[in-house]
Amino acid sequence: MSPLPLITAQTEEKLLAFLTEHGHTKFRAQQVLDWVWRKRVTTFDAMSNLPPALKNLLAEHFRFHTPEIVEIHGSADTTRKFLTKMEDGSLVESVIIPAAVAENGEKSERVTLCVSSQVGCAFGCKFCASGLLGLKRHLTTGEIIGQILSAETIAEKRVNNIVFMGMGEPLSNFDNLADALEIITSHRGLEIGARHITISTSGFVPGLKKLAAYPRQIRLAVSLHGATDEVRDQIMPVNKKWPLSQLIPVLEEWSRGRNQMPTLEYILIRDINDSPKDASHLVRIAKRLHAKVNLIPYNTVEGLPWKRPSEERCRSFRDAVHKARIPVTMRYEKGHDINAACGQLRLRKEQEKNGSTPR
Numbered sequence: 509m510s511p512l513p514l515i516t517a518q519t520e521e522k523l524l525a526f527l528t529e530h531g532h533t534k535f536r537a538q539q540v541l542d543w544v545w546r547k548r549v550t551t552f553d554a555m556s557n558l559p560p561a562l563k564n565l566l567a568e569h570f571r572f573h574t575p576e577i578v579e580i581h582g583s584a585d586t587t588r589k590f591l592t593k594m595e596d597g598s599l600v601e602s603v604i605i606p607a608a609v610a611e612n613g614e615k616s617e618r619v620t621l622c623v624s625s626q627v628g629c630a631f632g633c634k635f636c637a638s639g640l641l642g643l644k645r646h647l648t649t650g651e652i653i654g655q656i657l658s659a660e661t662i663a664e665k666r667v668n669n670i671v672f673m674g675m676g677e678p679l680s681n682f683d684n685l686a687d688a689l690e691i692i693t694s695h696r697g698l699e700i701g702a703r704h705i706t707i708s709t710s711g712f713v714p715g716l717k718k719l720a721a722y723p724r725q726i727r728l729a730v731s732l733h734g735a736t737d738e739v740r741d742q743i744m745p746v747n748k749k750w751p752l753s754q755l756i757p758v759l760e761e762w763s764r765g766r767n768q769m770p771t772l773e774y775i776l777i778r779d780i781n782d783s784p785k786d787a788s789h790l791v792r793i794a795k796r797l798h799a800k801v802n803l804i805p806y807n808t809v810e811g812l813p814w815k816r817p818s819e820e821r822c823r824s825f826r827d828a829v830h831k832a833r834i835p836v837t838m839r840y841e842k843g844h845d846i847n848a849a850c851g852q853l854r855l856r857k858e859q860e861k862n863g864s865t866p867r
């Protein structure tokens with residue numbers, strides 16, 4: 509018998525449909541959501557203003573569950589990476605990134621969580637640890653939300669900024685992602701503004717088409733990492749199926765009607781994509797998309813051949829993009845000392861379990 513659905517995975521619309529089907533009013537749905545998300549109770553019994561029959565109905569059809577936290581790694585820069593165990597034993601990693609100082613120099617209250625959307629990943633980007641073990645399965649809506657609840661337990665603070673940049677290609681798990689987004693952004697849910705949520709994609713065109721039609725103002729980051737098909741084909745297999753000639757038009761479609769710039773994420777890898785010519789190709793795409801660029805010097809992954817370019821090479825790449833008047837930042841991955849590149853912690857744990865080494 510499959511376990512009952514999680515109450516924390518119900519959008520307002522779904523809960524309302526369930527309750528009206530059982531003869532209850534919209535008001536009752538609001539009360540239940542208030543208990544779950546404002547008062548954060550973890551039993552139906554604790555919902556003291558509900559009639560006993562309704563508490564019983566809820567307990568017969570739903571349950572509470574938060575994933576077990578199996579490892580927490582703190583780092584010198586206060587980034588914390590943690591591993592949670594799902595009910596089927598799958599390991600999922602997430603990263604809490606507190607921002608100490610806001611852009612105006614004042615102390616920031618921002619708590620960012622980098623969330624995973626799948627167990628492993630089918631997309632096999634050549635520089636990424638998550639792709640090394642392939643895709644095991646999609647995460648459910650409840651498991652996506654569970655990472656946020658676990659993070660809040662660890663941080664002892666509410667998460668108020670979410671980036672879907674952990675394990676997996678979020679847009680290939682669109683239905684569960686869309687329900688999670690509803691719960692995250694709803695004022696009867698986690699109530700995090702859509703503009704504080706970023707979806708990162710490797711360039712999965714069918715998912716991007718769905719996102720272009722999605723009404724909320726979610727931010728978009730595209731893991732470009734190469735500005736020609738030649739480079740992207742080498743490091744990102746997704747490009748063979750959906751080359752730049754398909755990716756760029758769908759990004760333009762996403763931008764239409766939105767007052768937002770997409771971010772082009774670009775991991776700088778020595779002798780692969782770090783030449784002045786690469787910079788000029790990147791500038792051309794960024795101009796066409798009115799995008800900003802985020803450069804990330806490569807974070808070494810054990811077992812993979814790629815290397816980080818020298819500081820000087822990274823700086824001159826950034827300067828070339830900047831000179832072309834493209835907004836550009838260079839971000840060193842926080843938590844470099846705790847395997848914070850996506851998938852590394854889970855990869856190490858799986859290897860310990862199997863007694864194997866990375867390929």
Ligand code: SF4
Pocket residue numbers: 629630631632633636637638639674675676677710731850
């Ligand atoms: S970078 Fe993202 S899409 Fe590519 S293999 Fe890693 S998790 Fe998957």
